[in-house]
Amino acid sequence: TTVAWSFLTVGIALGSWWAYYELGWGGWWFWDPVENASLLPWLAGTALIHSLAVTEKRNLFRAWTVLLAIIAFSLSLLGTFLVRSGVLTSVHAFANDPERGAFILGFLIVVAGGALTLFAVRSSTLTNNKGFKPVSREAFLLGNNLILLTATFVVLVGTIAPLFFEALDLKISIRSPYFNGFFVPLTMALIVLMVPGVFSNWKRQDGRVLVKRMAMLAPAAVIAGWFGSRLPEPSPWQGVLAIMLALYLVFAHVDDVVRRARAYGQGFFTGLRKLGRAYWGMVSAHCGLAVMVAGITLVSFHEVERDIRMGPGDRASIGEYDFVFDSLDNYQGPNFDSTRGHFQVSYQGEPVVILHPEKRTYHASGQIMTEAAIDAGFWRDLYVAMGEPLDDGNAWAVRIYFKPGIRWIWLGSLIMAFGGVLALSDKRYRRLRFANGEKEATNES
Template sequence: AFILGFLIVVAGGALTLFGLRASALRSDTGFKPVSREAFLLGNNLILLTATSVVLMGTLFPLIGEALDMKISIRSPYFNGFFVPLAFVLILLMVPGMFSNWKRQDGNTLLKRMALLAPAAIIAGWFGSRLPDPSPWQGVLAIMLALFLVFAHVDDVVRRARAYKQGFVTGLGKLGRGYWGMVLAHCGLAVLIAGITLVSFHEVERDIRMAPGDTAELGHYTFVFDSLDEYRGPNFDSTRGHFHVSHDGDPVAVMHPEKRTYHASRQVMTEAAIDAGFWRDLYVALGEPLDDSNAWAVRIYFKPGIRWIWLGALIMALGGALALTDKRYRRNRFAANDAGAANES
């Protein structure tokens, strides 16, 4: 119900704003099939499709629950849609950034994109030669993300060099709206890289462990040292102590818990997390297995998980930076002044 209410507020609010400003968005000017407008339209259709996928995946279980039917939407549903959609999104985003408004020469556009493609292909090849290589889908995703970043570097350099005052002066004159676009698109590249890493290189194990046992996972060694009882402010806890090392070097001491809350007697699993820029480690206690003090333990190695949050943050910062561009406020004030003059 909370998610449904959130969707109603967000989608309903956006549609309300669109309805109130629809008259100001009308335009009789056209554009060619190869132009910035055409690529932006394609990107908007891709994003609309992705939004519809999320909406259906969110509503179907709620509708099924209302009809006394159990419908479970799991990650394969979202991955099956979002992976090809993300590929098409980047393939449309780069030529859209390079294109002119209204009309763009197709041969010039292809030549400019062809100059950047080898760099992304070489970077993707190196990625496929790593000790833990990705499947072809992962390599393709990394190549597209790097292609997006290289395209923006090339575009920034070209635009800055176009100013006669010099390269550094040109960088300062590009405008906040442009830098906001660059940040948002690079944030998308970081997001895709993070999703690719965690999707194709995540490792997890469900194992039986007792104090003194050792488990190996993703070049990390987890040692189950001991268990103790801990009393919290409103719960009783069985807490484990795990020492984690990487190639013999100590990394972290982790304390997963199994909590029983006093008020409801509800048992909750509190996973221990060791967060890092390149990877996150998780340890969770399951259930006791027998009288030998052994437990079901789940351990995770999740590379790049922080990149997903970092990419979303960079995209949000890019949007906020673009909103502060003075050109948009000047255009709005000029339109208001023109409307007032016409009325007078």
């Protein structure tokens, strides 16, 4: 599960990066149905990983874990059907083959239907009489799983509903307002439950100790959130709250690492070396989520976009950045002809970079593509894309962006995937497999 989840995390990040670089509209996520097809098994797989942790530690949630495994794999097959069958029109879709789509749909019905039927018949064998208190790590992990499944259901409905209504000759479109309206509060609630989940003990946790420990971190998060609100364009309360929660999650893991390292009583650095790789993988994955949430918040609330008419010699400004359309020329590539612009960018009068956006026409297909010019940085991206020519080519529709923190989205995704790889390298899983192998060999003999 962790291997599949790590690959899928990297794959989604690469797809987002591709859309940002190649499509020329400056976006990293559009809630496109094919994008959603990859997100659905990722959400279910994330819930499955956390459910497996409870099953491993406490032998609980066994039926829940099996059901999540069935859901995650079924959603993977559903994503394959959406992408490969041609039922969706998308720049991400790979094929338009009804016969292939019918086969995949049939396979999905057999696999998902058979698995769910078997689960209904045999789920009673997975019951366990062990319990846990309402304030415990199990309870918080169960709450997070419910939030992740709710998010999965929201995305599934938003993706499938247009297809259902289209079959009834009704055209509807479900776009960002629907998804964001649900996803933003669900993500915030998820982070709120993650912090006490990290701090809590298995089976039972003293509520007063938990509240005291969480309260110690609150002032640091509030101060950091205040600094976030002092950006050039102050965020609305949703943006400030999201930054605070992301920082709160990071501070909580730093506090937990320090406490666990000191608990060994052999010195802080010695204690750090004794922390298992699976634990470091969890810390990395959770901190990666915080980095990604911070990046999404920054680019969502502080991005500046200008769609303007520009010709050689024209100037446009975004904040303290000036963009001068210096010149235009023609360029011949190995398999395309290009009209290329040259934009000089300066910050407070000091030269920063020269950007070269292009409008390419490919020889083989005659397809016209936008090649955006991007000056990438850790804190911000400057993005210029050329649209359509105006006034017989003397001027162009130009799109200019200032995107703060957008690199953090992909950085956070890679940190999460690295956390999965780190957890996979934990020696205790190899010892467990070795011990199980010895046990099976003894039983056979």
